[in-house]
Amino acid sequence: MNRQRSSKAAAFRPAHELRSRDFEPGFVLTEVATSRYYKTGDWRSKRPVWDNNRCIQCGLCYIYCPDMAVRRRPDGFFEANLDYCKGCGICAQECFTKCIEMVDER
Amino acid sequence: MNSTRKTIPIPPGHRRVGIEDSHAAALAVKQCNVDVVAAYPITPQTHIVERLAEMVANGELDAEFVPVESEHSAMTVCVGAEAAGARTFTCTSSQGLILMSEIVYITSAMRLPCVMILANRSLSGPLSIWCDHSDVMSIRDCGWIQTFAENGQEVYDLVFHAYRVAEMPEVLTPVILNVDGFYLTHVVESVLTAEQELIDRYLPPYRPRVSLHPDRPVTMGAYGVPELFTEAKKNQDEALKATYPFILKAWEEWGDLTGRYYHPVETYRAEGAQVLLLTMGSIGQTAMVAVDRMRDAGVPVGLVKLRLWRPFPFEELRRAVSGAEHLVVLDRAVSYGGPGGPVASEVRAALYGQPGAPVVHNFIVGLAGRDVAVEDLATIVQKSLTRKKPPRQEDYILYGARE
Numbered sequence: 001m002n003r004q005r006s007s008k009a010a011a012f013r014p015a016h017e018l019r020s021r022d023f024e025p026g027f028v029l030t031e032v033a034t035s036r037y038y039k040t041g042d043w044r045s046k047r048p049v050w051d052n053n054r055c056i057q058c059g060l061c062y063i064y065c066p067d068m069a070v071r072r073r074p075d076g077f078f079e080a081n082l083d084y085c086k087g088c089g090i091c092a093q094e095c096f097t098k099c100i101e102m103v104d105e106r
Numbered sequence: 107m108n109s110t111r112k113t114i115p116i117p118p119g120h121r122r123v124g125i126e127d128s129h130a131a132a133l134a135v136k137q138c139n140v141d142v143v144a145a146y147p148i149t150p151q152t153h154i155v156e157r158l159a160e161m162v163a164n165g166e167l168d169a170e171f172v173p174v175e176s177e178h179s180a181m182t183v184c185v186g187a188e189a190a191g192a193r194t195f196t197c198t199s200s201q202g203l204i205l206m207s208e209i210v211y212i213t214s215a216m217r218l219p220c221v222m223i224l225a226n227r228s229l230s231g232p233l234s235i236w237c238d239h240s241d242v243m244s245i246r247d248c249g250w251i252q253t254f255a256e257n258g259q260e261v262y263d264l265v266f267h268a269y270r271v272a273e274m275p276e277v278l279t280p281v282i283l284n285v286d287g288f289y290l291t292h293v294v295e296s297v298l299t300a301e302q303e304l305i306d307r308y309l310p311p312y313r314p315r316v317s318l319h320p321d322r323p324v325t326m327g328a329y330g331v332p333e334l335f336t337e338a339k340k341n342q343d344e345a346l347k348a349t350y351p352f353i354l355k356a357w358e359e360w361g362d363l364t365g366r367y368y369h370p371v372e373t374y375r376a377e378g379a380q381v382l383l384l385t386m387g388s389i390g391q392t393a394m395v396a397v398d399r400m401r402d403a404g405v406p407v408g409l410v411k412l413r414l415w416r417p418f419p420f421e422e423l424r425r426a427v428s429g430a431e432h433l434v435v436l437d438r439a440v441s442y443g444g445p446g447g448p449v450a451s452e453v454r455a456a457l458y459g460q461p462g463a464p465v466v467h468n469f470i471v472g473l474a475g476r477d478v479a480v481e482d483l484a485t486i487v488q489k490s491l492t493r494k495k496p497p498r499q500e501d502y503i504l505y506g507a508r509e
Contacts, residue, residue: 020340026217
């Protein structure tokens with residue numbers, strides 16, 4: 001265990017502030033789940049919008065989302081985490097009841 | 107009994123054996139006690155991995171031998187095994203290297219200290235199985251440490267050096283050991299092999315800096331966004347340059363143990379030479395004979411041998427060639443439509459703007475195993491000395507090509 005050095009103590013730096021000397025050899029990441037620091041939501045040109053009158057709460061959108069950007073609300077319905085949703089539209093494509101509409105971002 | 111025959115003393119901890127160079131290489135890999143061997147057979151590399159497969163099958167070597175379906179997989183298996191903390195070996199040639207090249211670049215970026223023997227062979231086409239350096243030059247910028255051997259003894263010795271230096275905690279960089287196909291794979295030579303005890307003193311067990319383990323999760327091979335990619339490449343470039351003193355240190359240690367010292371740039375009868383030949387690989391052996399004959403005939407010629415190709419030994423090269431009027435660089439690869447052979451173009455870059463630097467002549471020789479005889483080297487030196495106009499930066503001659 002002590003051979004495994006940890007950079008967890010180091011404060012997280014956003015990508016555009018990283019210097020060449022900040023990397024572990026081989027660009028190894030010793031901190032887990034760092035992809036949450038990279039908010040990919042700004043790639044999006046369309047956003048998913050749920051019509052909860054037709055939603056049967058089956059959770060297919062949650063299962064299919066490749067970025068785990070769909071979350072279940074306490075009331076059982078679903079919504080996108082727009083910090084990470086890239087607007088790929090897979091949720092809308094797979095939805096049984098076609099209750100998800102991809103709406104243009106403006 | 108020929109009384110004039112000299113008896114060369116055998117250094118302590120050694121045995122002198124007649125052995126095929128490939129088998130000497132395999133023996134060295136075995137003595138490095140590798141954990142995983144993954145390779146796909148390709149001429150002229152075959153005997154090395156065949157012998158290793160035999161050793162594993164016979165129980166002489168306790169390792170996992172993975173008979174992969176391609177070179178791409180061979181390198182991938184080594185990457186995975188290294189990431190899990192294993193000492194690995196792979197070996198290929200020519201088309202095999204081209205197929206694995208995708209992973210070759212990734213290996214160095216991930217700083218996984220794999221070792222590869224590359225049995226240098228020309229790239230197709232036309233299809234050829236014979237020796238030249240077009241394969242290694244295709245991955246010149248792959249970020250591995252790259253060394254060249256000249257004879258069977260060097261093949262054997264440099265395998266240990268490769269593992270020693272690759273796995274140093276300050277280095278953690280993969281190493282390609284270039285051995286000329288057939289010349290340094292299929293020839294039987296007299297080689298001094300070392301006792302295991304001596305190897306164990308030289309090469310400590312591999313201690314990976316980090317490794318894949320369920321209890322200690324890490325991410326290897328993560329995506330690099332444009333905002334940090336440039337910094338990542340700067341990090342990698344600095345790391346490769348920083349390996350230089352450790353490469354020297356590992357050679358020094360080997361020399362102290364065995365009496366056989368190696369250097370990034372080596373010279374032979376270069377003192378006071380007006381003309382210097384520059385070679386890489388097995389041609390250096392022929393060139394030494396050629397230098398002896400020319401010196402006997404009164405031609406002031408010497409030899410410079412480039413052993414370390416990456417990181418490139420700029421300072422040592424400049425020192426080695428200073429004082430000479432002509433530097434004749436022999437390449438074994440063509441850079442079509444480019445500034446001469448790859449070695450010459452880098453040597454010219456190293457000497458550019460240096461006051462008093464020699465005139466660089468470039469001859470491309472020995473493509474696809476074409477013989478380079480002692481007489482050829484004498485002709486090349488004569489041609490360089492009697493040239494009416496000095497060569498331009500980009501001039502090169504495909505020596506002996508019938509037009």
